[in-house]
Amino acid sequence: MKTVLFSLLAVGTFALTSCKENKEQKSTTETSMKHDMSTMSDSAAMGNMATDKEITVTEAKKSSADLTELYSHYTHLTFALSGDDDKEAVSAAKGILASFPKIDKNGFSDEQKKEFADLESSISEHAEHIADNAGNIDHQREHLDLMSVDFYDLLKDFGTPKPVYKVFCPMYNDKKGAFWLSDSREVKNPYYGKEMLSCGEVQEEIK
Structure with a gap:
């Protein structure tokens, strides 16, 4: 009889222990699965953040302006001064001033708008000096340098x-x-101008 009781107790104890171990094992497995899912979720979120950042940078690089007319007046100015024509330089400088208001800046970021405004202000100041100095070609050339x-x-x-080519004159x-x-x-x-028309070398190509 005692032997039977001890056997029953042993079986019960074994069953309880096995049940407890199974519960602990199940709990550990569930915790591990939750951790893995959380890690995967965080990784996906970080991936999305990186993608968003890449898109933002790409879009910023695409924001440009149509500078065709503005640049054409700048080249007109350089041709005028290379031909020692101060009056034609005045005309080109006025063309530069008239071109800026036509440029569409709607696609610019706030930072780009500020940078463009600063450059526009500086270029316009030099263009005004050139336009106001017919008969003083040396002064016009000084402002071309800065412009x-x-x-x-x-x-x-x-x-x-x-x-566009960046051409350097070492003598000026x-x-x-x-x-x-x-x-x-x-x-x-x-x-x-005609004094040393061919003085200079190409330093860079801008595309």
Whole structure:
């Protein structure tokens, strides 16, 4: 009889222990599954964030401006000065001033609008000096030098309607040098005109 009781107790104890172990094992498995699902969810969310960020950067790069008319007046200005024609330089400078209000900036971000406004203000100031100085071609050339730096930044950041070449003249400004932008690799120096028309070399192509 005692043997039977001990056997029953042993079976009951074994059953309870097995049940407890099964519950603990099930609980551990469920916790592990929840952790894995949470990790997968977090990874997916981070992936979406990365994708969103990439899309934002791509869209920002696509925001450009149609600078065709504006740039055409700039090249008109360089041609005028390379031909020592101060009056034609006045006409080109006025064309630059008239072109800015026509440029559509609706696709720009706030940061781009600020950058464009700063460049527009600086270029316009130099264009006004050139337009107001017929008969003083040296002064016009000084402002072309400064204006070209702004035009370079404008085309690099907002796009160029065609391939543009950055041409450097090492002699201008007491041999400190200066550059201008051109549609062609052919050098026609606007800083010296006929005096040294072919002085300069292409440093960079902007596309």
